Amino acid sequence: MNIQRFDTNARLSRVVVHGNTAYFSGLTADDRGKDTQGQTAEILAKADAYLETLGVDRNAVLSATIWLRDIGDFDLMNAAWTAWIDAPPARATVEAVLGLPDIRVEIQFTVAIA
Template sequence: MSKITRQGTNQILSSSVEYHNFVFLAGMTADDLSKDVKGQTAEVLAKIDAALEANGTDKTRLLSAQIWLKDIRDRGAMNELWTAWLPAGMAPARACVEANMADPRHLVEIMVTACR
């Protein structure tokens, strides 16, 4: 049976799961909820970078991304940071939708899958 490696596991979720060199990150949100969507997006992207590094990979190896915005009208502002963060020609398959967040102060949540 193939090994599954989990990090940051609690009763509800794992912050990351690695299986057969695929790395699945949990949805990431900002810690500082006083920031606007750009500030929260920058914080989330930095957290994704750190989580990918902790799992032996990086954003050049992204396969897919799911992005949830509290207000879809913030898509342009979020995309400014997203496109600057992505390496040229390395965009993953992606969905971006409006969603009710668990905490109404969260403006963006991003979940990615990468390979090692």
């Protein structure tokens, strides 16, 4: 069984590759002073970097799960998301209590790779 792990620490790996599929852990913004749209844009930039490392682009995103601290920010998140995504994947968005009070959004991806 060949499993690759990227950006690993004591608790998690940011990306795990098994076969032709990559699984991203929940990504959050580093600058948590930004609003939901700003945090979403930063997360999507992180996703771009991981996609580039894997040798694929946004069209390879199979699914995304999005957690929002406040579902009232749905339109703010979608403003950044819609500007970013080319081929919409399967997606779910829910309101959730997130790990730290200044995290407004967290996104997890599943990606097809060659």
